[in-house]
Amino acid sequence: MTSVLANYHHKMENLAVRYRFNCNEMKMFGIPAEYDTAGQIRVLLTIDKNDGNPLAFERPYVTDMNNTELLFTSKGKYYALYDLPNGMNNIRVVSVTPGLVCSLRVFFASPNTMLLSHTNNPKMDIGFPVVYKYIPQLATGLPVGFSNFSYVEIRCFDSRTGFPLSVSTRGNRREGDSTYSYEFDNLSDCTPGPFIQQVEVYYESGVATRVLPGYCALSGPLIASRSQAVATKYGVADVGSQCAQMNFNAITDPRQHEFRQIVFAVENSAAMANAAFNLAQTIEGIIAQMNNGKPERQYSLILFDDKDIRFVSSTYDAALFTNQFTNAMLEVVYNNRTILTSRSLDVVAKVPEISIVSPTILYLFTSSPSSLSTGAVTPLTRNLQVNVFTLRNGSNVLVNDDLTYHQRSSGGRNLPVTSNGLLSLENLLSSSLYENSVVLDNVAQNCSAFVRFKFNVEDVATAFVVNVVGLGVETTYMVWSFDPNGKPINVTDYMTYVDKNTVTFSINPKEFAYWRNPWLLSVKTTSGACFVQIRVVSPITVIPGFIADAADDFPEDSPFSNRGSEHRAYAVFHVPSMSYAVNQLGVKSANVSEPWLDSDALRTYAVGPRDNISCSYQYISLNFVMPSSTLVRMEVSGSTSSTNPDAVFQRTFYFENLYAYASVCNHGSLDENGECVCSNGYTGQFCDQPLCQNGGTNSLSVCVCTTGFYGSLCESQIPWYSSSSSPKTETTTVAHHSTTSGGAAAVLYYAPILAFVLLY
Structure with missing residues (x-):
């Protein structure tokens, strides 16, 4: 944990901020005197482009209280960056154009920061990045780099007006073994929306100030x-x-983000022996490319057959995962057992149970049809994408219809593969982590003659990826692409994956002139249907x-x-x-x-x-x-x-789009529209998420109660229990993102059943 927290040294720390205010109304903005820095303090003024501001305006500027503009170091149409003179504690914003929406940030470089999180369980070490309304909570915090201070306080303010939303709360040192060593109790109920958290670290001769972003969320509508x-x-x-x-x-x-947890699920059967051998040969390159510049990814491995589902590994350590994956594939290589069906559908249903970070992508490798699922009939979470790779050398490309149902509803791929084709999966899998949207997913029943597919790709996209599946499409001149001006594109120059009956190529649309017409794809097969899916890497x-x-x-x-x-x-x-x-x-x-x-x-x-x-x-x-x-x-x-x-x-x-069944609303009832109306104490689309009371925590939709409480919601107290007689317990570290002054936070996760370590 110490080495992770070291990543936060010398970041830009906020001293004072104000977001989305009327530029004409900032007559005085106070800046606290900072005990903790001898470096240059800077002021960044931005004009919020997406708040209905006019296209033409005079740029606002920052002045001292005598209306003299500060010395800027950089400026543009929508921003200006200033150096704050030493000792200046009040500034103002001047705007000639009325009604502009601005934001203001005062910051400096510092090796010292403050990490904060929120939780309703005093035994939880690191909690949530947001505060939830209507749920009594406390904050836990860790001063990083600060030393020899007297005490620390936090206070919440409105991010637009600067008005205080609560009184100051002083932190207390926590007992037991905990990473976040300070606890801030009796927090006021929050107002939904963004706010700022002002942290003040008090010394005998001054105060160090940090301003952190905060967010108040609703657990669900009333x-x-x-x-x-x-x-x-x-x-x-x-x-x-x-x-x-x-x-x-x-x-x-x-x-809205790239995939952060990658789950491999491999069928453990004799038919997969050669495929497993080739996956073991390529996994190091696949993980290295996926992990390039992204060491916070979580990797998981599942083995399954017709009887069992086994969770083999889940770790952020790429080298450890590669080693565990290789050893597991050797088990598959030497497995002589033949199976007729597999529990692949149950694998899909169980992946959310091991999801630590979202969104999650599943790569499922199988050779056999799916047996009927033994799980409950519920839709997949939209945070999971299912990609199916079916080992197959035959002619029928319509395989595993049950898995196709999940693959389509999650926006994933369904590709037939050969054992040798698995050796070239590296580029396809690494690219899929960033392909956040499906542009086109069409099938033509008869492609023995060329069939054309039209599609639009936005001007802000950085790549679109085309998957084509059909008999013989990997051979020359079976797949053609044309830019919006009708100019043919040699798709062989853009290939990322080629196997029997399937090709994938990726094109950067910015390499071509701006377009008004759709792109065109023309596909031919030796016989039968063709399947076309076009994915995009885009900020939209x-x-x-x-x-x-x-x-x-x-x-x-x-x-x-x-x-x-x-x-x-x-x-x-x-x-x-x-x-x-x-x-x-x-x-x-x-x-x-x-x-x-x-x-x-x-x-x-x-x-x-x-x-x-x-x-x-x-x-x-x-x-x-x-x-x-x-x-x-x-x-x-x-x-x-x-x-x-x-x-x-x-x-x-x-x-x-499921029909009604007996347990569709676990703790509620259906209304005339088909929506679940939850009873008190439960939330979620199917009323299956408990709102745990008295410090209890929700783990896999079950409340884990603190000592002295029981019940499905931890709503009941043991009559003879008193806190003075309860045994002392150590703090349990639980996984979530934590609010920081910059960047992602490092956290640990210990679930009641599975233990994982997450770098995120």
């Missing part, structure tokens, strides 16, 4: 708001409407969801209308910036047995903006009738620029 009926079910979308409560968790949705991550109430900002990850008497819903979308607009969606039932029908005759609906001040999901569709199939296809299109309608993007999603 029950009353979730059970409201839709007032107008058949009208247009409530474009511009406000949300009853803002879903702040959407802003930090992990699906569209996060979809479904609601029954247009004012709801807490959507379900998958459709719910099959479970209710009303079969209507709204689709809502979160995008990382209001510069990107979603304007249309198409919806249709899907079928893994006849996928060539999925893209025909989609019903399209308009999509418009919501109030982005109160809604994290900024776009909402018309209210529409959801298809009744158990797999639904949805295509989304939009633009990347409000001033250029030709700069377009498109996305393709598949969703599981």
